[in-house]
Amino acid sequence: MSAHEVVLLLETDPQRGLSSTEANRRLERYGRNVLPAAGGGGVLRRILRQFHNPLIYVLIAASVVTVFLGEYVDSAVIFAVVLINAAIGYVQESRAEAALDSLRSMVRTEARVVRDGELRSISSDELVPGDLVRLEAGDKVPVDLRLVRLAELRIDESALTGESVPVDKLEAELPVGTPVADRRNMVWSGTLVAAGSGTGIAVATGAETELGQIHRLVGAAEVLATPLTRKLARFSKVLTVIILVLAAVTFAVGLLRGQDAVETFTATVALAVGAIPEGLPAAVTITLAIGVTRMARRRAVIRRLPAIETLGSTTLVCSDKTGTLTENQMTVRALWTPDGGYEVTGSGYRPEGEIRDDGRSSEALRWSLLAGAGCNDARIREQDGEWTLAGDPTEGAMLVVAAKAGIDQDELAADYPRRDTIPFDSTRQYMATLHDERVTRRTVVLAKGSVERIVSMCRAEMGADGALRPVRAEAALHAAEELAGRGLRVLATAVRPPDGADDGFDDSSLPGALVLTGLQAMLDPPRSAAAPAVRACHTAGIGVKMITGDHAATAGAIARQLGLLDEDRRDRVVTGTDLDGLPAEGFSDAVENAAVFARVSPAQKLRLVETLQRRGHVVAVTGDGVNDAPALRQANIGIAMARSGTEVAKEAADMVLTDDDFATIEAAVEEGRGVFDNITKFIVWTLPTNLGEGLVVLVAIVLGATLPLLPTQILWINMTTAVLLGLMLAFEPKEAGIMRRPPRDPGRPLLTAALMIRIVLVATLLVAGAWWIFQWEQSNGADVAQARTAALNLFVVVEMFYLFSCRSLTRSAWRIGFFTNRWLLLGVAAQALCQLAITYLPPMNDIFGTAPIGVEVWLRILAVGVVAALVVAVDKRLRRNLG
Numbered sequence: 001m002s003a004h005e006v007v008l009l010l011e012t013d014p015q016r017g018l019s020s021t022e023a024n025r026r027l028e029r030y031g032r033n034v035l036p037a038a039g040g041g042g043v044l045r046r047i048l049r050q051f052h053n054p055l056i057y058v059l060i061a062a063s064v065v066t067v068f069l070g071e072y073v074d075s076a077v078i079f080a081v082v083l084i085n086a087a088i089g090y091v092q093e094s095r096a097e098a099a100l101d102s103l104r105s106m107v108r109t110e111a112r113v114v115r116d117g118e119l120r121s122i123s124s125d126e127l128v129p130g131d132l133v134r135l136e137a138g139d140k141v142p143v144d145l146r147l148v149r150l151a152e153l154r155i156d157e158s159a160l161t162g163e164s165v166p167v168d169k170l171e172a173e174l175p176v177g178t179p180v181a182d183r184r185n186m187v188w189s190g191t192l193v194a195a196g197s198g199t200g201i202a203v204a205t206g207a208e209t210e211l212g213q214i215h216r217l218v219g220a221a222e223v224l225a226t227p228l229t230r231k232l233a234r235f236s237k238v239l240t241v242i243i244l245v246l247a248a249v250t251f252a253v254g255l256l257r258g259q260d261a262v263e264t265f266t267a268t269v270a271l272a273v274g275a276i277p278e279g280l281p282a283a284v285t286i287t288l289a290i291g292v293t294r295m296a297r298r299r300a301v302i303r304r305l306p307a308i309e310t311l312g313s314t315t316l317v318c319s320d321k322t323g324t325l326t327e328n329q330m331t332v333r334a335l336w337t338p339d340g341g342y343e344v345t346g347s348g349y350r351p352e353g354e355i356r357d358d359g360r361s362s363e364a365l366r367w368s369l370l371a372g373a374g375c376n377d378a379r380i381r382e383q384d385g386e387w388t389l390a391g392d393p394t395e396g397a398m399l400v401v402a403a404k405a406g407i408d409q410d411e412l413a414a415d416y417p418r419r420d421t422i423p424f425d426s427t428r429q430y431m432a433t434l435h436d437e438r439v440t441r442r443t444v445v446l447a448k449g450s451v452e453r454i455v456s457m458c459r460a461e462m463g464a465d466g467a468l469r470p471v472r473a474e475a476a477l478h479a480a481e482e483l484a485g486r487g488l489r490v491l492a493t494a495v496r497p498p499d500g501a502d503d504g505f506d507d508s509s510l511p512g513a514l515v516l517t518g519l520q521a522m523l524d525p526p527r528s529a530a531a532p533a534v535r536a537c538h539t540a541g542i543g544v545k546m547i548t549g550d551h552a553a554t555a556g557a558i559a560r561q562l563g564l565l566d567e568d569r570r571d572r573v574v575t576g577t578d579l580d581g582l583p584a585e586g587f588s589d590a591v592e593n594a595a596v597f598a599r600v601s602p603a604q605k606l607r608l609v610e611t612l613q614r615r616g617h618v619v620a621v622t623g624d625g626v627n628d629a630p631a632l633r634q635a636n637i638g639i640a641m642a643r644s645g646t647e648v649a650k651e652a653a654d655m656v657l658t659d660d661d662f663a664t665i666e667a668a669v670e671e672g673r674g675v676f677d678n679i680t681k682f683i684v685w686t687l688p689t690n691l692g693e694g695l696v697v698l699v700a701i702v703l704g705a706t707l708p709l710l711p712t713q714i715l716w717i718n719m720t721t722a723v724l725l726g727l728m729l730a731f732e733p734k735e736a737g738i739m740r741r742p743p744r745d746p747g748r749p750l751l752t753a754a755l756m757i758r759i760v761l762v763a764t765l766l767v768a769g770a771w772w773i774f775q776w777e778q779s780n781g782a783d784v785a786q787a788r789t790a791a792l793n794l795f796v797v798v799e800m801f802y803l804f805s806c807r808s809l810t811r812s813a814w815r816i817g818f819f820t821n822r823w824l825l826l827g828v829a830a831q832a833l834c835q836l837a838i839t840y841l842p843p844m845n846d847i848f849g850t851a852p853i854g855v856e857v858w859l860r861i862l863a864v865g866v867v868a869a870l871v872v873a874v875d876k877r878l879r880r881n882l883g
């Protein structure tokens with residue numbers, strides 16, 4: 001359809017947009033602009049998935065066979081376990097997914113929409129069909145749009161088409177005869193604005209968009225997988241196969257040796273059930289989900305789950321300066337013109353304060369302020385006594401200083417209506433606007449940008465009297481250097497005066513046509529949390545590098561305040577130009593050794609990251625612009641800023657900081673290390689039980705002896721302790737000193753030799769203890785049921801003692817403090833109640849083949865528990881002393 005037809009059909013106004021009331025009505029009618037959650041079929045599939053597990057197959061087979069053997073109670077117990085296991089799996093999986101889902105809503109996407117004739121920023125959820133939506137480079141398209149106006153608009157449609165080369169969009173009105181369904185005057189939700197800008201009318205929102213249709217087909221489920229969970233799943237599968245083969249062999253051997261078939265079968269099932277670590281994958285997923293939630297609470301939102309693992313092994317953080325290490329709260333503090341400098345008072349966006357000019361009047365100063373305020377897309381507004389900024393803080397600061405000199409933004413816009421814009425981008429390094437001068441009806445160009453760039457484009461400079469003279473570039477650059485040395489961010493301003501001739505307005509015609517009017521230097525103080533966070537990173541063995549587009553002297557001054565540059569070592573700030581001049585090897589060394597990089601282009605940033613990775617670093621990189629996306633993708637962890645970042649950067653990132661603060665990266669690394677610790681702790685805790693149970697049964701089969709534990713009893717141990725004891729390790733607080741050790745080497749196996757030895761040690765203690773008490777009770781008058789009950793309780797009690805030990809892999813259990821993890825204490829109490837129930841309640845005795853035992857038996861069990869705890873404590877101590 002033509003744009004005109006779309007306007008008529010959707011009853012909207014191509015200039016003023018919808019009215020607010022109409023927009024609200026449509027919101028009621030069409031619903032919010034969100035994609036529906038993965039649909040109803042998902043629930044059934046998720047339930048079925050819980051049964052798709054080798055252990056479950058073994059259990060189901062066992063329960064069927066036991067029915068035929070006439071063991072109805074056992075069969076029912078095994079079947080009940082299958083159901084309970086599936087239920088627990090279902091609930092855990094749903095909760096983990098819900099945790100991830102809720103993260104998505106934490107990073108709100110804003111859309112620019114024209115309503116009631118006014119440009120507004122609203123949540124993209126609230127867009128309705130007919131809305132007039134504005135797009136700019138870096139945006140993620142929020143709805144399907146029919147374009148009505150555009151300037152050099154290029155769209156990255158890879159999210160929909162897989163085609164990675166951005167598509168040029170056409171002028172809105174196509175010539176008569178163009179095929180109606182021309183892709184080039186539509187943009188689709190979920191695609192990214194690679195360059196340019198445009199305005200379009202929303203024709204579909206939410207599930208009705210093309211993206212919504214695809215989403216419905218795919219049912220996009222959030223994947224709860226990381227390299228680690230995949231590795232563990234593989235490990236579990238291999239282990240299961242080995243155990244099943246082993247079980248089949250023992251069954252065959254038992255039959256050949258003429259043992260009772262029913263008993264041998266029971267023993268084989270016990271072996272399989274006991275030895276398979278069925279709780280492992282679920283526990284890992286849950287620990288990850290808890291980690292994600294903890295990080296979100298500390299304002300780091302994980303977009304891709306594997307990032308949590310990588311965070312723990314980060315060796316280098318490459319951070320932007322502006323907004324991440326600094327506040328991004330700019331105030332112009334000093335001005336410079338070719339005829340002299342001025343200090344400015346006042347702070348923040350409140351236009352109160354003055355330019356100290358001691359009565360000197362200067363045309364250059366006036367034009368510098370006009371350029372700063374006119375070549376500007378930001379707005380400052382007073383709201384309830386507070387001055388707030390909409391837009392770029394650099395531009396906000398320039399508006400404020402102009403206001404301090406009495407220049408009003410609206411009057412300026414009326415006197416100098418804007419006709420065209422060359423937008424700022426970090427490669428271009430300047431912004432320019434073309435205006436009509438209302439009084440003279442001639443055109444003026446206003447420009448601002450980095451000092452080097454603007455000065456290189458100037459043919460002349462303006463004097464205090466307004467006269468032009470040849471530009472003295474040296475003087476300007478020197479002044480800029482001096483201001484930047486104070487830590488100020490310096491921009492230059494220039495104009496192309498109204499001289500009648502219209503010489504074109506683009507990147508190629510402006511150089512050589514501009515007149516330098518002055519410099520504006522603004523303060524952007526370092527964030528208060530940044531310096532401590534940098535120090536914390538250093539203590540944790542993590543390097544920090546500042547990579548900024550800003551001036552070398554500004555970067556250096558801020559870096560020194562943050563402790564990134566050492567005064568004495570006279571570390572140098574490396575600039576993009578320096579880097580370009582280096583041979584490959586010199587480049588690599590410079591990148592490794594320097595901590596501060598200035599005037600770095602996005603392309604150089606990408607090369608920096610690649611080089612660091614080649615040198616073996618695990619690199620976290622921050623970025624906020626469209627051009628940062630490649631570097632963010634290349635990084636081991638790409639980090640985007642929720643407030644100042646573009647949607648393109650967020651899309652490319654693995655993690656988004658909701659407060660833009662560098663300190664949050666440090667917090668996330670800390671959490672990442674904690675998550676990895678807790679996963680290791682769970683594994684180190686759970687494996688001895690499986691190994692121990694397997695061995696107990698294997699020994700019984702080999703010796704042809706009575707089983708010390710029945711299959712149902714083994715199931716009981718595994719089910720209850722995994723949930724009530726093991727899972728509580730996921731809530732372990734981070735250990736003290738977690739940020740004083742070096743990053744984890746990603747190549748190192750999860751279980752070190754020391755931990756493997758500990759696992760075998762504890763398994764041996766379990767086997768020995770269980771056999772000892774099983775024999776001891778029987779030779780002292782207990783029947784088999786009582787002896788088994790003793791062995792069962794011994795397993796659980798030793799696991800409880802060992803659980804406390806596993807709260808730290810290196811430090812003694814006594815040093816951690818017993819009350820720092822309440823969940824763990826609650827779990828232990830609940831487990832104790834369960835043990836009392838299975839030991840003393842008659843119905844439980846009937847089901848599980850247990851029997852009440854006396855106090856002295858408990859004392860023997862506890863004694864074994866204490867011995868086990870002591871042995872592990874000694875093992876830890878020895879190892880620490882051995883280093």
Ligand SMILES: Nc1ncnc2c1ncn2[C@@H]1O[C@H](COP(=O)(O)OP(=O)(O)OP(=O)(O)O)[C@@H](O)[C@H]1O
Nearest residue numbers: 320321322424426430431448449450548549550551
């Ligand atoms: N809105 C703007 N208009 C014109 N020039 C600008 C604007 N913003 C920044 N500049 C100039 O371009 C230079 C590079 O800016 P760029 O955005 O690449 O990096 P930055 O924001 O200074 O730092 P960082 O990379 O640490 O975020 C700045 O030093 C400044 O001189």
